[in-house]
Amino acid sequence: MSKLAANSALERMAAKVVLSELQLKDIYENPVIPYEKDEVTRIIYDDLNLSIYEEIKNWTVGELREYVLSFSTGMPELTRISRGLTSEMIAATAKLMSSIDLVMASQKMKHQAYCNTLIGEPGRLAFRCQPNHPIDDPEGILASMKEGLSYGSGDAVIGINPNNDSVESVIKLLKMSHDFMQKWEIPTQNCVLAHITTQMQALRGGAPISLMFQSLAGSQRANDAFGVSKDLLDEAMELMLRKGTASGPNVMYFETGQGSEVSLDSHEGVDMQTLEARTYGFCRHWKPFMVNNVSGFIGPETLYDGRQMIRADLEDLFMGKLHGLPMGIAPTYTNHMYADQNDQEIAGMLTTLGGANFYMGVPGGDDVMLSYQDTSYHDDASYRELLGLRPLREFEKWMEKMGLMENGRLTERAGDLSVFD
Amino acid sequence: MRQINMDDLVQRVMDELSKKTQEVIHFPEQKVRGVDNPNNAEALERAMNRTPARIGIGRTGTRMKTTSYLQFRIDQAAAHDAVMKAISPEWLARLQLPELHSRATSMQEYLMNLDSGRMLSDESAKWLEQHGDKGKDVQIVISDGLSTSACEATIPDLLPALQQGLAMRNISVGKPIFINKGRVWIQDQVAKIVGCKVVISLIGERPGLATAESLSAYMIYKPDANTVESDRTVISNIHRGGTLPIEAGAYLAELLEEILKYQASGVKYMQLRAKNG
Numbered sequence: 001m002s003k004l005a006a007n008s009a010l011e012r013m014a015a016k017v018v019l020s021e022l023q024l025k026d027i028y029e030n031p032v033i034p035y036e037k038d039e040v041t042r043i044i045y046d047d048l049n050l051s052i053y054e055e056i057k058n059w060t061v062g063e064l065r066e067y068v069l070s071f072s073t074g075m076p077e078l079t080r081i082s083r084g085l086t087s088e089m090i091a092a093t094a095k096l097m098s099s100i101d102l103v104m105a106s107q108k109m110k111h112q113a114y115c116n117t118l119i120g121e122p123g124r125l126a127f128r129c130q131p132n133h134p135i136d137d138p139e140g141i142l143a144s145m146k147e148g149l150s151y152g153s154g155d156a157v158i159g160i161n162p163n164n165d166s167v168e169s170v171i172k173l174l175k176m177s178h179d180f181m182q183k184w185e186i187p188t189q190n191c192v193l194a195h196i197t198t199q200m201q202a203l204r205g206g207a208p209i210s211l212m213f214q215s216l217a218g219s220q221r222a223n224d225a226f227g228v229s230k231d232l233l234d235e236a237m238e239l240m241l242r243k244g245t246a247s248g249p250n251v252m253y254f255e256t257g258q259g260s261e262v263s264l265d266s267h268e269g270v271d272m273q274t275l276e277a278r279t280y281g282f283c284r285h286w287k288p289f290m291v292n293n294v295s296g297f298i299g300p301e302t303l304y305d306g307r308q309m310i311r312a313d314l315e316d317l318f319m320g321k322l323h324g325l326p327m328g329i330a331p332t333y334t335n336h337m338y339a340d341q342n343d344q345e346i347a348g349m350l351t352t353l354g355g356a357n358f359y360m361g362v363p364g365g366d367d368v369m370l371s372y373q374d375t376s377y378h379d380d381a382s383y384r385e386l387l388g389l390r391p392l393r394e395f396e397k398w399m400e401k402m403g404l405m406e407n408g409r410l411t412e413r414a415g416d417l418s419v420f421d
Numbered sequence: 422m423r424q425i426n427m428d429d430l431v432q433r434v435m436d437e438l439s440k441k442t443q444e445v446i447h448f449p450e451q452k453v454r455g456v457d458n459p460n461n462a463e464a465l466e467r468a469m470n471r472t473p474a475r476i477g478i479g480r481t482g483t484r485m486k487t488t489s490y491l492q493f494r495i496d497q498a499a500a501h502d503a504v505m506k507a508i509s510p511e512w513l514a515r516l517q518l519p520e521l522h523s524r525a526t527s528m529q530e531y532l533m534n535l536d537s538g539r540m541l542s543d544e545s546a547k548w549l550e551q552h553g554d555k556g557k558d559v560q561i562v563i564s565d566g567l568s569t570s571a572c573e574a575t576i577p578d579l580l581p582a583l584q585q586g587l588a589m590r591n592i593s594v595g596k597p598i599f600i601n602k603g604r605v606w607i608q609d610q611v612a613k614i615v616g617c618k619v620v621i622s623l624i625g626e627r628p629g630l631a632t633a634e635s636l637s638a639y640m641i642y643k644p645d646a647n648t649v650e651s652d653r654t655v656i657s658n659i660h661r662g663g664t665l666p667i668e669a670g671a672y673l674a675e676l677l678e679e680i681l682k683y684q685a686s687g688v689k690y691m692q693l694r695a696k697n698g
Contacts, residue, residue, distance in 0.1 A: 133472050134663035140472035147468075147476040163658050167695065195651070197688065201695065227651035227688050262535075299567075299627065300532045335500035335628045336532060336567055341493070364452075364475025364485070364493060369658060371629025373497070376475075381483035415480045416456045421464035 004271050020062035020096055027088050028057065032270045032278075039220040039230055044086050044281035052084030061092045068093065068105050068322075078109055082324045087218075087281030090322050091274040094315045099350070102314040106354030109321040113250040115189045115289040116210050117394045119156060119357055120326045125389040126358040127380045128290075128328075129154030132369035136163050138176050144363050145180065146417035150404060151377035152384070153361030155395035156290060156328070157189040157211055157253065163369050165194035171207040178208035178245070184402075184420065187394035189246060189289070191253055195227065196236050203243050210246040211290070212236055213253040216283050218275030221266035223282075230285075237286050250289035250326075256280070256316075257294040259302025272302060273315060280323040290358060291320060292328035295347070297372055299334050306343025309333055313347040317354050328358035332374045341365065341373070348375055352383040359383065381410060448491070455479025455486045473632075473662050493630065500628035504528075506569045508601065516576065518563060518599040519552070521545035525602040538604035545600070546614065553615040554595035559587060559677055560617040561594065564603035566637075568625030574634040575659055576623065578666035579673075583621075586674020592681065605653070609644040618643060619680055621673065626657060635660040638673055642686040652687035654680065 006012035031041045059067070067073055067081075082090075094102065112120035119126055131144030141160060148154050158177050162169055170192045177190040189210035192199065196214040203209050214233070217223050233252075240251040256279040261267040267275060276293065283291055293316040296302075296309045303309050313331045320327030331347035333339035348359065365376035375383075383389070390396050390408045399405035404414045413419055452469065456479045459465045469477040478489040485493070505528055513520050522542045525531035531538050541549065554560075561583070565572055580597065587594050595615055600607060608620040619642050626635045637657040641648065654676065659669040680686050683693045 131474070133474070134658045134660075137471065139468075140474070143468035143471050144474045144476055147474075151480075163663075166691075195688065198691070225649040225651065227649070265536075301535050304533075335497060335630075336504040340497065362474075364478060364489060366475055366493065366496070366630040368473045368629060368662075371627055371632075371635060373630070376485070378480060378483055378485050381480075385483045410483065412458075413460070416459050416465070417468055417476060418456075418459045418461035418465040421461040 004269070016096060019092055020060060020065075022061050022092070023057065024053075024059050024061070024064065024085075024089050025057040027061075027092060028053065028086060031086070032088055032274055033219055033268050037220075038268075040218055040223065040278050040282045043230060043285050044278065047281075047285055048086065049083035052080060054084075056081060056084055061089070061096060064089070064093050065096045065101070069101060073108070075109055078322065079324060082322050085322070087277040087323070088274060090280075090319050091277035093322075094273065094277070094319050097318070099314060102318045103350055103354040106318045106321050106351075110355050111321065111324055111326040111357070113287075113289045113326040115246045115248060115250050117155070117187050117189070117392050119289065119392055121393065123390060124392055125352065125356070125384050126156035126392050126395075127153035127361040128156045128159045128358060130159055130161070130360050130362045130367065130374070132161050132163075132362070132367055134163060134369050136169060136173065138172065141173070142176070142180065143417060145177070146420045147363055148361050148377050149186070150413075150415055150417050150419055151361070151381050152391055152399055152405060152410065152414070153377045153380045154186070155188055155392040156358040157191050159191040159193055159211075159213070159253070161193045161370055165198055167198055167201045167205070170194045170198050171202045171205060174202060174207040174209055185398070187398055196232065197227065200236055200239055203239055208245045209240070210244060211251060211253045212240050212244070213255070215255050215260070216279050217256070217260045217266070218278035218282065219261050219266050219268050219270070221268060222261040225266055233286055250287055252286045252288040253290045254283045254288050255292055255294055255330075256283070257297050259298045262302055273312075276316060277319045277323075280320050280325055284323050284325055289326065290328055291325045292330050292358065292360070293320070294330045294332055296331070296333040296337060296339060300337045303337065305337060306333070306339035309337075309339055309343055310347040310350070313351050314354070317351050317356055321355075326357050329356045330360045330374055332372055334372050344373065344375070345379065348379060348383060349386065352387060352389070385409070449488065452476075452478055452492070453488050455489060496630035500630055500633050503570050503628045503633035504567055508565050508569050508572065508599070512573060513599055516580065518597060519548075521548060521598055521600045523600060523603045523607060528602075531602045535604060538602055539606040539610075541600070541607065541610055546610070549598070549611065549614045553598070555616050557593040557595040557615070557617045558619065558681060559592055559594045560611060560615050560620045561597035562603070562608055562611055562620060562622045563597060563599045564607075564622060564624045565601060566603070566624035567627040568633055568635065570628070570633045571625035571636040571660065572623075574661070575636045575666040575669075579623065579636070579659065579670040582667045582670025583673050586671050587677065590674060590678050592674075592678065605639045608639065608641055609648060612641065612644050619677060619686070620644070621677060632660050632662055635663060636666075638669070640677065640680060640686050642680050642684060642690070652689065654686045654690060
């Protein structure tokens with residue numbers, strides 16, 4: 001739909017050859033959307049460490065790929081050069097990488113952040129508990145919340161998407177989740193994913209919020225369509241640091257997704273993957289606690305089938321991590337795409353291997369409000385089990401106290417939401 | 422060695438295979454409680470009834486039980502099939518909805534090329550110019566969108582309730598139209614042609630697993646070239662497991678009255694309303 005596709009497989013490969021020979025300074029001097037025209041470009045460029053960029057500007061993209069994959073390049077080296085890379089450079093590198101390349105490079109980087117709890121420690125995997133209900137019935141939401149927690153999902157955040165995103169409704173859901181966390185002494189974060197302006201109103205009104213959320217895109221035009229700007233995000237973050245319930249300093253939660261710009265007709269002639277990378281370059285400005293993609297949320301016009309979804313998830317994890325983000329993944333699909341549960345599980349397993357910080361968690365894999373499929377509480381527990389990963393430190397202790405986990409594995413009691421009753 | 426009569430043997434196998442068994446497999450439609458020894462069975466039961474979400478289904482190791490897993494796959498298959506269904510002409514005739522078309526000539530094109538669903542075909546645009554009711558407060562647009570089933574299940578109750586609510590409030594309404602394979606943004610072109618103040622589009626949502634029958638209402642006040650997503654007001658999850666169609670119809674009439682009063686929709690409308698307290 002952006003009219004950028006190659007006309008043949010060979011033409012696509014020719015493009016990759018050309019890309020591999022481009023120097024980083026060629027890319028630097030030609031941002032895909034001009035600096036003067038686009039706020040996302042401005043943030044990416046203004047945040048760059050120019051002296052680090054100067055050291056690497058003569059590298060080709062092909063050489064950058066090799067540097068990333070070399071034995072002598074580890075987390076400290078990658079953290080450092082990430083400060084001198086623009087998003088277009090990172091996207092370009094990903095375009096030259098195969099599946100193992102992407103997973104292997106991702107494994108090298110694990111970024112931490114702190115809100116109420118610490119996320120991103122090696123050997124740990126967290127989950128958002130996403131207990132949505134079609135008409136926001138509080139008891140119904142609470143039921144799904146308890147279910148998720150009984151499986152070990154909820155250490156990243158208890159994050160509710162409201163069907164009714166009025167301020168009154170948002171305040172009610174924030175209070176409810178906060179009160180539940182207080183009552184059961186659950187070490188985690190709460191968040192209600194309405195438009196950021198609504199959350200800010202709720203916060204000003206005294207509602208308890210640990211994490212503030214917003215969906216972001218990779219072009220200013222797309223962000224305008226979302227009703228979002230740098231100034232608004234600055235205001236939101238400042239408000240959170242002054243009135244939010246969390247210690248921080250990381251108090252923001254962003255979601256992205258390849259194709260949102262296309263869907264909003266604001267791609268400015270740039271391909272989806274590069275725009276996704278630019279979204280990461282934009283959102284790292286606010287030092288978020290959590291960033292995840294939502295691949296396949298939109299539909300076949302952006303990601304056609306399971307194969308594309310898997311590829312997008314591997315790319316996004318690598319690109320997010322190379323931006324220095326505490327990156328999570330939501331390998332999702334809709335029912336009008338040519339994808340199914342098996343594709344999602346494959347994407348989940350590979351990105352777990354790549355060291356994603358977190359995934360979503362919905363009951364039985366089916367979000368009954370948003371009408372799409374995401375990782376189930378069962379899949380969540382399975383990703384931990386497969387690689388011997390633990391929940392976040394404080395939350396693991398809580399799970400043990402509740403008798404739901406022992407030595408990093410679910411006990412007999414796990415999976416029974418009525419342990420809270 | 423005894424001679425084996427091959428014909429005889431084959432016949433016996435065929436006879437055995439053709440015996441039709443009377444056994445029917447009863448497979449549950451609703452979620453099944455799979456937690457074997459719940460801490461509080463009554464509380465668990467209550468919780469399961471409180472939401473259509475797949476909770477209380479138990480586990481084997483970290484995986485779903487077989488029934489839960491198959492239910493999930495069945496629902497996903499049904500939803501995928503529902504996307505592809507076409508609206509029936511009899512249904513349109515019964516509801517007296519004239520059928521217009523977008524530029525999408527096939528389901529494949531509709532799914533893969535968003536722009537094809539965002540504009541009327543030349544023929545339909547012409548029809549609307551000639552036959553649409555001009556200069557009304559509200560224009561109602563109905564579209565199959567990503568679920569024909571949603572329209573069939575909700576519109577028969579929603580539409581009369583909506584029309585009644587608007588009439589009660591003395592809000593003028595153009596004759597409702599059906600746009601085959603229309604997307605949300607087609608409402609901007611419709612507004613331009615009929616010169617109404619607000620367009621309300623009732624569109625089938627992409628099918629989830631819990632329901633393939635969910636409808637959304639998108640409202641836009643006086644759209645123009647600068648209109649963006651956040652200018653639209655959306656109410657989603659209208660179906661028998663969510664907001665009931667009759668209630669939705671009444672609520673939407675109220676909402677349209679507000680939008681007309683504040684002369685804005687979307688985020689702008691929310692902000693103006695908040696200011697007024």
